[in-house]
Structures are given as structure tokens and as C-alpha cells.
Amino acid sequence: MKTRPGEVLIDCLDSIEDTKGNNGDRGRLLVTNLRIIWHSLALPRVNLSVGYNSIINITTRTANSKLRGQTEALYILTKSNNTRFEFIFTNVVPGSPRLFTSVIAVHRAYETSKMYRDLKLRGALIQNKQLRLLPREEVYDKINGVWNLSSDQGNLGTFFITNVRIVWHANMNESFNVSIPYLQIRSIRIRDSKFGLALVIESSQQTGGYVLGFKIDPMDKLQDAVKEINSLHKVYSANPIFGVDYEMEEKPQPLEELTVDQPPDDVEIEPDEQTDAFTVSVLSQTVNSLWESDLTKRIILISIKDVITASEDFSPLHLYFQSNILLMTITDYTSRICSK
Numbered sequence: 001m002k003t004r005p006g007e008v009l010i011d012c013l014d015s016i017e018d019t020k021g022n023n024g025d026r027g028r029l030l031v032t033n034l035r036i037i038w039h040s041l042a043l044p045r046v047n048l049s050v051g052y053n054s055i056i057n058i059t060t061r062t063a064n065s066k067l068r069g070q071t072e073a074l075y076i077l078t079k080s081n082n083t084r085f086e087f088i089f090t091n092v093v094p095g096s097p098r099l100f101t102s103v104i105a106v107h108r109a110y111e112t113s114k115m116y117r118d119l120k121l122r123g124a125l126i127q128n129k130q131l132r133l134l135p136r137e138e139v140y141d142k143i144n145g146v147w148n149l150s151s152d153q154g155n156l157g158t159f160f161i162t163n164v165r166i167v168w169h170a171n172m173n174e175s176f177n178v179s180i181p182y183l184q185i186r187s188i189r190i191r192d193s194k195f196g197l198a199l200v201i202e203s204s205q206q207t208g209g210y211v212l213g214f215k216i217d218p219m220d221k222l223q224d225a226v227k228e229i230n231s232l233h234k235v236y237s238a239n240p241i242f243g244v245d246y247e248m249e250e251k252p253q254p255l256e257e258l259t260v261d262q263p264p265d266d267v268e269i270e271p272d273e274q275t276d277a278f279t280v281s282v283l284s285q286t287v288n289s290l291w292e293s294d295l296t297k298r299i300i301l302i303s304i305k306d307v308i309t310a311s312e313d314f315s316p317l318h319l320y321f322q323s324n325i326l327l328m329t330i331t332d333y334t335s336r337i338c339s340k
Contacts (some may be wrong), residue, residue, distance in 0.1 A: 008033045012101040015092040017067055024066035031102050033244035052110040054078045055101035065090045109246045116243030119184050119207040126174040131160045138163050149213035164241055182236040188229050
């Protein structure tokens with residue numbers, strides 16, 4: 001799978017069925033920090049990609065699968081271009097909850113990290129006149145005396161330039177602020193305004209296409225700020241930080257890593273020329289006591305006696321087990337003869 005810059009593969013689940021679109025077709029589900037991807041194992045060009053940003057709701061319900069029958073499945077409701085789509089995924093392997101835990105947990109991590117990706121107005125960004133940093137966020141520059149030109153008279157405030165976003169807040173009212181992630185910046189340039197030359201940041205159409213103007217004096221300071229923001233924006237575009245950090249507690253290992261070569265057992269059997277005389281004596285006495293029986297029984301006992309005579313070639317451990325088997329056979333045969 002070819003991922004975009006900043007996209008990370010979190011989990012890979014085999015034996016997943018697209019129950020609604022490709023019922024009966026076994027496939028693979030890939031979970032990344034931005035989307036989930038399903039493709040057929042038999043025909044990889046049969047695939048689909050669902051971005052977390054388009055997901056409205058995720059639930060678990062019972063579905064009818066051709067591979068599993070009535071089973072619990074993952075229902076994903078999405079919306080794109082005012083059209084709703086529903087996807088149903090079923091785990092063909094019974095008793096595995098990873099399909100539900102992985103997708104739901106990563107989607108929750110995506111929903112709780114929108115500050116990395118969405119333009120935010122009047123948020124809880126400032127605490128004690130300092131920027132509340134996000135995980136993995138670093139402040140590269142802080143510029144005082146920056147005017148926000150959103151109103152007729154302007155508002156004096158402070159500019160924070162980080163590796164993830166640009167933040168401005170008013171000095172008189174910290175709740176009057178704006179957070180602009182590099183992900184949503186369309187252009188950064190210097191333009192003329194009624195207040196003179198100003199830094200103009202245009203956001204993407206996805207966030208509403210805002211045009212934000214900031215006045216920085218003197219001119220050299222303005223040019224340095226624009227140069228720094230453009231440089232950080234370029235670095236961010238090459239390797240974005242989306243803020244979706246999730247690690248599997250137990251990553252499944254491939255079968256090749258789980259297979260261990262079994263070493264041969266280092267066992268040596270030492271021969272023992274001595275015979276268990278006591279065991280042979282017990283068997284001989286038992287056979288002799290049963291010698292006065294009918295002809296059929298005598299033939300059986302002769303065979304057993306021959307085995308005992310030949311048992312001198314066996315080790316004591318082997319002879320012990322053989323002796324117990326012979327004793328059980330003789331006792332059982334005797335009880336059946338006597339019952340007649």
C-alpha cells in the first residue's frame with residue numbers, strides 16, 4: 001500500500017469481509033492514522049478507502065455474512081458530497097475483537113486530535129499568556145505587537161509560530177484568538193491593505209476559505225516572519241504531523257516469526273545386560289500355577305512363557321511394562337474361564 005506523507009499503518013487485519021459490497025469475498029483491512037482501506041485478497045483491484053473525516057458514526061450490529069452466517073459486524077456510516085454511504089465489515093475468524101477495537105480506537109484518537117488539522121476560532125488556546133502546546137508541538141518564534149486586521153480598528157495581540165500551526169491571540173482578551181494549522185493554509189504572502197503592508201494567510205476551502213490579515217511592524221520583521229512561516233509550512237508539507245498517535249498493545253506476529261524449529265531430543269538409552277530377576281520369577285510362578293488348565297489355555301501360557309524366557313534381551317524398564325501387561329492378560333483370561 002502506498003501511503004501519503006505523514007500516514008502511518010497502525011494495524012493490518014486479514015480475513016475481513018466487506019459484507020455489504022462484496023459479501024462472501026475474503027479480504028484484508030488496513031487501519032492507518034487517516035483512513036481504513038479494504039481490498040479483496042483474490043482480486044486486489046477490488047478495494048475501498050474510508051477517511052475518518054467522512055465518518056459520521058461507528059456501531060456494532062448483527063449482519064448476515066456468507067462466510068460466517070449471523071454474526072456481529074462493524075457498521076460504518078459516512079457522508080461525502082451530501083451523499084451517505086454505509087459499510088459493513090465482518091471478521092471471518094471467530095472470537096477476534098481486533099476489528100472493533102482497532103477501528104473504533106483509532107477513529108476516537110482522530111476525533112480528539114482535531115486541533116492539529118482544523119482551523120479553530122476562540123478556542124482554549126492560551127493559559128497564563130502562554131500557548132498550550134499539543135503533543136510533539138514546539139514553539140519556534142513568538143512575536144509581540146501583532147495587529148489582527150479582522151475589524152475596522154484592529155486588535156493588538158501576540159503571534160506564536162510553531163512546527164504545527166500559527167496562533168494569534170488578543171492581549172486584552174485571550175479568548176479572542178485563532179489557530180491556523182499548516183495543513184489548512186492555502187497561501188502565505190504580503191499584501192497591501194488600508195493599514196499598509198500586511199501578512200495575509202488564506203485558508204483552504206474545506207475550512208471556509210478564510211482570509212486573515214496581520215500587521216507586523218517594522219517591515220523587516222514582517223518579511224522575516226513571512227519567510228519563517230513559509231519555511232515551516234514547506235517542512236510540514238513534506239512530513240505532516242496529524243496528531244493521531246495510537247499503538248497496538250499486542251501487535252500480531254506473522255506465522256514465520258511464531259514458528260520455532262524444534263531441536264532433536266538429546267536422549268541416550270544405556271543398555272543394561274542385567275535382567276529384572278524378580279519380575280521374571282513372579283511371572284514364571286503365575287504361569288506355572290495356571291499350567292493345569294485345558295489345552296487352549298496351555299497353548300496361550302506356553303507362548304507367554306516363551307516371551308518371558310526371551311525377555312533377557314530387554315532392559316528392566318521395558319520388562320517392567322511388559323510384565324504388567326502379561327499379568328493383566330493372564331488375570332483377565334483366568335477370570336473369564338472361572339466364570340464359565
